[in-house]
Amino acid sequence: MIYFFEQFVNGIQLGFVYALIALGYTMVYGIIRLINFAHGDVFMVGAYLGFFGFARWHLPYPVAILVSMVACAALGVTIERVAYRPLRYAPRIAALISAIGVSFFLEYFCSLKFVFTPNYQVVPRALPLKNYSLGGVNIPNVTIIIVVVVLAMLALLQYIIYHTRIGKAMRAVSFDHDAARLMGINVDRTISITFAIGSALAAAGGVLYITAYPQVFPFMGILPGLKAFTAAVLGGIGIVPGAVLGALIMGQVDVMSAAYISSQLRDAIAFSILILVLLVRPTGLLGKRGPEKV
């Protein structure tokens, strides 16, 4: 039983990081119906900046997270401005392809020798390791930090969406672009802010991720990005609580399939879920069935 709970803690740690990435996917999809494939790579840039922050520039850990979040928010806004806004009224597939292009650009640009280099780098410990024991179950302090930081960010996000003017604008734009514009909402600015928030969350996710799994390389965003995307679809893409729920499930699926089924099949199982959801319940766990909005 202790074994099960230790695996469960592993799954919680992974699931909460996935949640931060999945939120970005889901928010962007909710507002412009675009699957932002570059999101996993923003996560990677965030991880690198966090690594530079606390390992090279010796910033305190929370400051390193903040610096990385601010920089990635700017990166997210830039990506939207350059690669997606010109295609706002083009067929949806055009923006999707543009997103894939941005993703490759970020990966290979960051691999250049004068940027991050293609080398794998070991991340030194940001914080000294401490293990807490709860009824025999080992809980490292990293897990606790991840859970606390992610919960704080979720609360903040919930506050922004439901209790501020910009949150109201975001909900309105997500409902109907044109109607929102007629009501005097600055749609472009609202979309920019959505990208900024989503990217900042991914950056925080990146820094937390390398704290738990200490290595950075330019292609590190691909797999967590895809897993988080699966999580967003599983929860119901476009629905904020759905992303978190989906991510927590994905974290457990990842860990439990390695723990009880086979470590060889781990990724296969995770992605079969994506296929299964799309076949059986395309709107996701929390999605409402309804007529397709055109």
Added chain:
Amino acid sequence: MSMKGKLAVLVVLAMLVAVLSGCAQKPAAEQKPEQKPAEENVVRIGFIWPLTGDVKTFGESSKNGSLLALEEANYKAGKWTIKYEIQDDRNDATEAVNVATKLISDFKANVIVGGLTSKCAIPISELCEQNKVVMMSNTATNPKVTFDPERGGRKTYVFRACFIDDWQGEVGAKFALQNLKAKTAAVLYDQGNDYVKGLATFFKQAFEAGGGKIVAFEAYTEKDTDFSAVLTKIKKENPDVLYLPDYYNKVSLIAKQARDKGIKAVFMGGDGWDSSELDFAACEGGYFTNHYSPEDPRPEVQEWVKKYQAKYGSVPDALATLAYEGTRLVLKAIEIADSNDSTKIRDALQNMKGVPGVSTPSFSFDDHGNPVKPLAILQIKDGKQKFIAIVQR
């Protein structure tokens, strides 16, 4: 069409004819004088190493070793002048094929030295065999590099300067059983990497044959950075030894997470551990099998260490040593063959007997292009590599 227009068309036509006829004549007229002096006494060697990416210290060391061998020979082998070109494969199998194709078709390499890791060396070896280009992989230890029973058996143009993994895995397993008195072992391996997968399998076979028990045989993929689930599983089994047959980067990452999880097992691994960038603190107390140790008291080893240190200011690792030896073997073969013909160089390599080296007193190749040579066991102790023993084949 005006007069001017017609004139223009005529001029263009005339130019086209001139260009086309020129093209047709060029190969006959110009190629011969250009190629003849070049072909007469030049041998072209293409080097392929991962100079960036996840195993970059391997590439850097190999480059140092090979260039030192060329410099010592004064870029000559007998009367043949060596021209060389270096390519970076980033330890990516696709990129390895790209650069190997480039070296074979553009640079017209007679010999390719490299394909450092097995996952890159295997596709390169197929290319070299097809194009009849001699290949010397210094450090790719998977048996399939020179001999693949599923794809036509022995690749006759392919050689290597290192031992192969079935022997390396076997020595590792025996060392765990006999010297560490291990009864149980866990193995973690990358299922997409020929070297890692091969070594893991050979270790498992030998460990079980020797009476030990493999309590966990767990896979991961190259891009994985989260090992918490499999490590928790291994912790439950509490093995005496945890075998990590990957390259230094992954080993560092896994070792750190394993110790954080509270796994007490002794870590063991293969020649992929030999890097200054290994996380020595996390791997403390671990053992690995390697091609050589700079602490080996044999005079030829000590002489080599001194020579390398004088040139580069660091102690040569196994990668540098084998690159040096592999390059010297190729130069020697060119000298014996007295030709830049790949087939003749190949025959010279295959027939070599007892050429003195550093990691082994004498190099000879068996029917599969593999040298028969001893193996060194090293320990990570107090943040350094410590020489434990030499095992003779």
